Amino acid sequence: MAKQKEVSFLVVGGGIGGLTAALGIAETGRSVHVLEKARQFGEVGAGLQLGPNTTAILDRFGLMDEISKYAVFPKRLVLKDAITGEELSDLDLGSAFLEKYKHPYIVMHRADLHKVLFDACEVNPNITLLSNQKVKKVEDLGEKARVTLEDGTGYLAEAVIGADGLWSKTREMFSNDQPVCSRYVAYRGTVPMDEIVERGGTDVDDVLMWIGPYLHLVQYPVRSGKLYNQVIVFKSFRYKEGSDDWGTPDEIEEHFGECCEAVRHAVFSYISGQRRWPMYDRNPMENWSSGRVTLLGDAAHPMLQYLAQGGCQAIEDAAYLTNMLHKHGNNIEQAFLSYKQERFPRSSRVQLTARLWGEIIHANDNISILLRNELLKNRNSDDYSYVDWLYAKRY
Amino acid sequence: MAKQKEVSFLVVGGGIGGLTAALGIAETGRSVHVLEKARQFGEVGAGLQLGPNTTAILDRFGLMDEISKYAVFPKRLVLKDAITGEELSDLDLGSAFLEKYKHPYIVMHRADLHKVLFDACEVNPNITLLSNQKVKKVEDLGEKARVTLEDGTGYLAEAVIGADGLWSKTREMFSNDQPVCSRYVAYRGTVPMDEIVERGGTDVDDVLMWIGPYLHLVQYPVRSGKLYNQVIVFKSFRYKEGSDDWGTPDEIEEHFGECCEAVRHAVFSYISGQRRWPMYDRNPMENWSSGRVTLLGDAAHPMLQYLAQGGCQAIEDAAYLTNMLHKHGNNIEQAFLSYKQERFPRSSRVQLTARLWGEIIHANDNISILLRNELLKNRNSDDYSYVDWLYAKRY
Structure with missing residues (x-):
């Protein structure tokens, strides 16, 4: 056997979930190593x-001051019909929202959030960040857990948290299930805000979601309002299993050609066909904790992004895991079990609701569209009843 | 040429629309003949x-006292999910409704309404009721109009109103369009109320509409509450053009077997398979008036019954036609034209909305059902905004 290092807590994956978990574990007084497979920590x-x-949660971890330097505090979450351009409903994110939820709704660049988390980890004496660590296998050994890298390096840890995303290696310990392909793909375009404003962009302070048959466009500002983030998503009708030759950029025109002018302008001016993002999730899986090994974030419950909760649920995981580690002291198995028991139903609900919401926003038959739009138009800006289950939760 | 009788106004069809029209025409001081093809006047x-x-309108024609002897004044219009049994929404037909609309919502047996109209026509010196009159052809002759019966009898009339229903002969003067088959069929069952109450029937004072995928059941009391009227409607998956061998009673079990207990009880205890009612409408047709000939009721705008407006729109036609005959005096062409110009947009809207409402109540995919039920559940009992366009109209 090659080198085997003994460590306390080990987090597999240095993304947003993994780093937040590391901060939480460190908060409980434990030493934690974070293994990142990429050469550098970062976010795509x-x-x-x-x-x-x-x-x-980010406030509780003392990160909101730093985050506020990069974040944007949008005024409204707006749903618009991508075909007609009509505004269907909006959710007030201003004072009524803040009064109700006490904490703000923010949007930001993933890299900026990651940097804040990374910097906080780097200066934390309990946290060791290791890059270029390609995990091959995770094993629960009862009193310990072992992580083996592709290069043969072994870590013998008191506990392992698999925060290694959609294609999680750690998850293989629990299941041989596979990601479910939604047949939807995303393309992105982040452009300087100056360019948007010069060309007459409006409502750039809002989160805009334009919804249409089999497609949507999301737009919002990031990086203190200096950049404008735009993502299109559409369903490919040329899906081929095991191939990447579907949802290719030439399908963009077919899907968005019938949209209203504002959407077409955004899509054809700013969206880049360079990087294709096929969208996957998985079916909920209950047994994601066993002994000294547990999962977190996308590794545990990868979800479609339609509720914008992927990062949020990973951070909730990290917070609740921290709470359980505080509560159960040295009984790590119990902490992991309690963590999973709380987090499984909630994260599953988000997974399944994201799928459902996807079907609603992408509705393609006239009756569904009519009913959906009517329902949305009936909703008041300060009616938080549909989102309360998501936003009112506190760990 | 066989016998040719000269008459003033002539109404083809002695159903609810035709008789109401006759009462209206008589009110303007004109003499009117009503030709009914059946051996006896009556309603199916x-x-x-x-x-x-x-x-x-019925009040204006002085008929509501008599009608009230047979009608039922339901408290609520209730929509329920036929599968789960859940109540989705209700519309208060009580004091709030009456205060808003000044006139009641009533349900009754078609034969009872027809009898009240028939009796009023019979005693009206301006009205002549003729049965067993099978119309073959209607012609606009400029200053006159001619109606020819199958037996060769001819009527030379000052004006002809075709109130001869879905399969209207009069309509052939305007168009060779055909009824559109919805592929839905209805079966009925009217049973003594005692039997319903004995067997534990509840909410028998309400109009209940149970809606489900490709099906619905309507239940309400008629004949002063002595009879309970029940109608099922479902879409046949065995439709064959030009055949009657679809939507047959053996399909009832397939459709309603998965419904909740209350619906299954109603369907399998009370609905009779003896008479099959395939459901037709037609596309809106604008040119239904020409010279001295016009159409009324189903002859002009046959509609699916999902808004329960077939009889209502025929009666609205009769009322507005009466108004125009009052207004335009001897200028019958102008009266008919003004009548059509007012009635075409409204009746077309009802036709098309009935189709749409049919698609909504018969929604069969999970997303549409979810959205529909959510929309319905959000509606308050005293929210008349969806029905106001129908119920607030006054002629």
């Missing part, structure tokens, strides 16, 4: 949205 | 619902 993707369920 | 079918847009 562009913007992310953080509801008050999450900003409350 | 069971119950009908009359909104305040219609009871206001």
Whole structure:
């Protein structure tokens, strides 16, 4: 056997979930190693949205001052019909929202959030960040857990948290289930805000979601309002299993050609066909904790992004895991079990609701569209009843 | 040429629309003949619902006292999910409704309404009722109009109103369009109320509409509450053009077997498979008046019954036609044209909305059902905004 290092807590994956978990574990007085497979810690993707369920946690970890330097505090979450351009409903994120939830709704660049978390980890004496660590296998050994890298390096840890995302290696310890392909793909375009404003962009302070048959466009500002983040998502009708030759950029025109002018302008001016993001989730899986090993974030409950809760749920995981580690002291198995028991139903609900919401926003038959739009138009800006289950949660 | 009788106004069809029109024409001081093809005047079918847009007219014609002897004044219009049994929404037909619309919502047996109209026509010196008159052809002759019967009898009339229903002969003067088959069929069952109450029937004072995928059941009391009227409607998956061998009674079990207990009880205890009612409407047709000939009721705008407006719209036609005959005096062409110009947009809207409402109540995919039920559940009992366009109209 090659080198085997003994460590206390070990987090597999140095993304947003893994780093937040590391901060939480460190808060309980434990030493924690974070293994990142990439050469450098970092984040791919562009913007992310953080509801008050999450900003409350980031505040608790003392990160909101730093985050506020990069975040944008949008005034409204607006749903518009991508075909007609009509505004269907909006959710007030201003004073009424803040009064109700006490913590803000923010949007920011993923890289900015990651940097804040990374910096906080780096200066934390309990946290060791290790990059270029390609995990091959995770084993629960009863009193210990072992993580083996592709290069043969072994870590013998008191506990392992698999925060290694959609394609999690740690998850293989629990299941041989596979990601479920939604047949939807995303393309992104993040451009300087100056360019947007010069060309007459409006409502740039809002989170805009334009919804249409089999497609949507999301737009919001990031990086203190200096950048404008835009993502399109559409369903490919040319899906081929085991192939990447579907949802290719040439399908963008087919899907968005019939949209209203504002959407077409955004799509054809700013969206880049360079990087294709096929969208996956998985079915909920209950047994994600066993002995000294547990999962967190996308590794535990990967979800479609339609509720903008992927990062949020990972951060909720980290917060509740921290709570349980505080509560159960040295009984790590119990902490992990209690963590999973609380987090499984909630994260599953988010997974399944994201799928459902996807079907609603992407509705393609006239009756569904009519009913949906009517329902949305009946909703008041300060009616938080549909989102309360998500945003009112506090860990 | 065989016998040719000269008459003043001639109404083709002695159903609810034709008789109401005759009363209106008589009110303007004109003599009117009503030709009914059946051996006896009468009505097929069971119950009908009359909104305040219609009871206001029946009141104006002095018929509401007599009608009230047979009608039932339901407390609520209730929509329930036929599968789960859940109540989705109700519309208060009580004091709030009456205060708003000044006239009641009533339900009654079609035969009872027809009898009240028939009796009023019979005693009216301006009205002549003729049965066993099978119309073959209607012609506009400029200053006159001619109606030719199958037996060769001819009527030379000052004006002809074709109130001869879905399969109207008069309509052939305007169009060779055909009824559109919805592939839905209805079966009915009208049973003594005692039997319903004995067997534990509840909410028998309400109009209940149970809605489910490709099906619905309507239940309400008629004949002063002595009879309980029940109608099921479902879409046949065995439709064959030009055949009657679809939507047959053996399909009832397939459709209603998965419904909740209350619906199954109603369907399997009370609905009779003896008479099958395939459901037709037609596309809106604008040119239904020409010179001295016009159409009225189903002959002009046959509609699916999902808004319960077939009889109501025929009565609205009769009322507005009466108004125009009062207004335009001897200029019958102008009266008919003004009548059509007012009535075409409104009746077309009802036709098309009935189709749409049919698609909504018969929604069969999970998303549509979810959205519909959510929308319905959000509606308050005293929210008349969805029905106001129908019920607030006064002629």
